[in-house]
Amino acid sequence: MTHKIAILGASGYTGAELVRLIATHPTMEISALAANSKAGQAMADVFPHLRHLDLPELVTIDEIDFAGIDLCFCALPHKTSQEVISALPKDLKIIDLSADFRLRDPSAYEKWYGNPHAATEMQKEAIYGLTEFYRNEIASARLVAGTGCNAATGQYILRPLIAAGVIDLDEIILDLKCGVSGAGRSLKENLLHAELSEGYHAYAVGGTHRHLGEFDQEFSAVAGREVKIQFTPHLIPANRGILATAYVKGDAQTVLDTLNAAYDDEPFVVVLPLGQTPSTRHVRGSNFCHIGVVADRLPGRVIVVAALDNLTKGSSGQALQNANLMLGEDETAGLMLAPVFP
Template sequence: MSHKIAILGASGYTGAELVRIIATHPGMDIVALSGDRKAGQPMESVFPHLRHLDLPDLVRIEEIDFSGVDLAFCALPHATSQAVIKGLPGDLRVVDLSADFRLRDPAAYERWYGKPHGAPELQEEAVYGLTEFYRDDIRAARLVAGTGCNAAAGQFALRPLISAGAVDLDDIIIDLKAGVSGAGRALKENLLHAELSEGFHAYAVGSTHRHLGEFDQEFSALAGRPVQVQFTPHLIPANRGILATVWVKGDPQVIHATLAGAYAAEPFLHVLPMGQAPSTRHVRGSNFAHIGVVGDRRPGRAMVIVAIDNLTKGSSGQAVQNANLMLGLKETEGLMLAPCFP
């Protein structure tokens, strides 16, 4: 049986990545694609690399007949998704890739996003979509909120360590580098080639990055008390990829053993041998995460380094992984493609 899929916001990077993954998925069939600014155009004119696929043309969301759709991926901008999803059929399963439903507390949403939530009743229903840690909830969910790509990388490094009490909760630093596709496809002056290439800069410095809201929510819930990490993201002149270097206080061997044990049965999370560091080039275009642990020269300190592809494991691949669970499919279905190298 093939499940009928709609992708809302298919003209953006995460939408195109969803199409790329689902194109060879044995249990999903794309029946509708929306892209308001590109409505009426064939997908191949928006993304020529997909011209070999037999895809429906892009339309406006209101033109889609959802009566025959089993699940919709919502790859729309932040603050747009909540209004769109609120207007969808109440029994339609939805995986949202925006930030609109990630934070459970409406006050936290307003703090980090600057305005009240437009669909608080749906916010209560939404399940946080970090698949490896919320599987049972995701299977039963109607609405799943995909994580932030930076938030996913940091959590893969830290969740098992916080749960096991293996690190000092008051001494955690996340230093993260991200490719430019994480900023979306809309034209922005600072993302022009001449503005971005041959440079490397921190952004949202201090306490302003919105993914801090996810870290606060998830790490504090795990620890049973407030946990606030230091987090600085950097934009690098690369199209794809996230490399998070997480500095922690704890025994490096215990940290490695804790992560290796926690992820031993996980198909997409691979802990490297002690002392090895991962690279974004080794996970490019895949749903895999590579995790390394390296001891610091100071005793009792370590670095946990995580590499993921921001568009795949950090967003669209994670979304398909969640959809597989929601539709009763094998979790890895359509997602075992090897990384693209070199």
């Protein structure tokens, strides 16, 4: 059976990544591509690396006939996304890659994103899209909210450790580096080559990063009590990739055993032998997440490092993994591409 797919926001990085992945999917066909600002153009003109594909022309969202669409990916900015999704057919399966449906509490959404949520009933319906931990709920969902890429990386490290109670929940530090594509494709002065290259910097320092809303929500739910971590993201002069380093109190072998138990059967999460650490180079362009555990020289302290591609496992690959579940397909379909190296 062939599933007909629509992508809204196809002219952004996550939209292009969805097209790249779906192009090799055995049972999905891209039937509609929307990009209001570039409507009327060919996808090959917007993204020349996709010119070998036979793709529909970019159109406005209003021009799409959703009657024949089985699943829609929405890769639009937050706030815009909730407005668009609210107007879509009520029986349409949707995966939203924005932040609009990640937070279950409307007041938390307003706190972190600065405006009231305009689709609170749909917000209640949405399933959080961290596949490895919400697999059963995602399979039967109509609306899935993709995670933030930073939030996904931190959770792959910390969620099993918090759930098992093997680390001090009040002493968690997460230091994260993210490639520039995580900031999107819109023109921004601080992302100009002359402003960004040959250096990197911390941003949203002191607990202001929006993905903290996801950490607070998910970690506290897993622990059954409030858990708040220290988190500092950094922007690095690389196109793709996230490297997250967590500093925790616990026993290194116990931490490793806990992660191995959590991910032993997971096709995309690879836990390395004790003492080895991952690199963004080893997951580039893939749906894999690599995790390494190292015992610190200070007794009772552990360093855990995770690497993933923010556009793939952190966003579009995760979305396709969830779409496979929602459509009853093999969860790994279209996603077993090996990382690109060097």
